[in-house]
Amino acid sequence: MTDSHSPYGGQPNPNVTPWSGPPAPPAPPAGYPAYGQPGQPPQYGAPVPPQKSNRGLVIGLAVGAAVIVLLALCGTGVGLFLVGGDDKDPQPIVSAPVNPTTANPQPSTDTSTAPEQSQSPEQPNNDNAVTARYSSDLSSVCDGSPILNATPYSGPSGAKAYAFANSPERPSYWSSKSVSSNKPYYAKSADFEKVSVVGCLKVIEGSEGTPKSCEYKDSAGKVVTVSLISSRYTMTFYAAKTGEKIGDGGTVNAPANRCPSFISYNKTTMKSYAAPDSGTIEAAVDKFLS
Numbered sequence: 239m240t241d242s243h244s245p246y247g248g249q250p251n252p253n254v255t256p257w258s259g260p261p262a263p264p265a266p267p268a269g270y271p272a273y274g275q276p277g278q279p280p281q282y283g284a285p286v287p288p289q290k291s292n293r294g295l296v297i298g299l300a301v302g303a304a305v306i307v308l309l310a311l312c313g314t315g316v317g318l319f320l321v322g323g324d325d326k327d328p329q330p331i332v333s334a335p336v337n338p339t340t341a342n343p344q345p346s347t348d349t350s351t352a353p354e355q356s357q358s359p360e361q362p363n364n365d366n367a368v369t370a371r372y373s374s375d376l377s378s379v380c381d382g383s384p385i386l387n388a389t390p391y392s393g394p395s396g397a398k399a400y401a402f403a404n405s406p407e408r409p410s411y412w413s414s415k416s417v418s419s420n421k422p423y424y425a426k427s428a429d430f431e432k433v434s435v436v437g438c439l440k441v442i443e444g445s446e447g448t449p450k451s452c453e454y455k456d457s458a459g460k461v462v463t464v465s466l467i468s469s470r471y472t473m474t475f476y477a478a479k480t481g482e483k484i485g486d487g488g489t490v491n492a493p494a495n496r497c498p499s500f501i502s503y504n505k506t507t508m509k510s511y512a513a514p515d516s517g518t519i520e521a522a523v524d525k526f527l528s
Contacts, residue, residue: 373430377412380438388478403439452497468494487522
């Protein structure tokens with residue numbers, strides 16, 4: 239038994255049964271002052287960490303399980319929707335237009351082809367066309383080359399014409415054949431761009447006649463004998479601008495019935511071929527351009 243004292247500092251009453259008072263409260267946690275000791279300063283110790291609780295973990299697991307169930311249900315719903323959808327064909331995937339400036343590209347329905355460029359009569363569609371610089375250049379028409387700077391042929395009236403002929407020895411060489419200057423189709427050498435008609439006289443192979451012997455003096459004064467050979471030619475008219483055949487002039491003879499005043503001959507063979515008759519050439523051109 240402990241002694242009991244009055245809280246006010248008096249003597250104990252011998253007639254009162256000692257009272258032990260209420261049970262002492264539990265000791266406070268370390269670091270806190272004990273109750274009933276106001277005069278002592280509080281004592282601080284190391285902080286005590288709070289006791290860990292598993293409540294948050296339990297809640298997190300529960301929420302996670304609910305989300306998994308929800309996703310499973312959603313996945314099942316999507317799967318059922320994809321499998322159990324209607325029988326309509328799926329919508330086609332629309333890709334972005336190739337040209338970003340076209341808002342609503344439409345497939346082309348134009349089946350028409352691009353118009354072909356017509357060849358201008360001023361520019362013949364011929365790779366062999368040439369531009370004449372001299373009157374002799376118009377002989378290219380006889381080889382199939384149109385003359386770009388010639389006058390277009392628009393008919394016999396007012397047409398100007400040139401004539402050229404080859405020879406058996408030089409079939410690729412065309413020499414000019416003159417016509418009378420009083421003819422309406424006559425053109426000077428300087429007026430070659432005004433020419434619209436070219437007459438080509440081509441020797442007929444195998445048409446050579448019996449040679450005629452003609453005597454001449456060469457440049458050294460020596461007498462030489464030349465065999466003059468007759469032949470025949472076919473005459474054809476062409477448009478100088480396009481090279482197109484526009485008419486036939488018939489057959490023109492190259493007679494060797496008399497020896498000419500001047501002659502060109504081959505010094506090796508001593509042969510010379512007679513020139514087409516100028517009168518026959520004029521007659522053919524007159525008929526075509528009349």
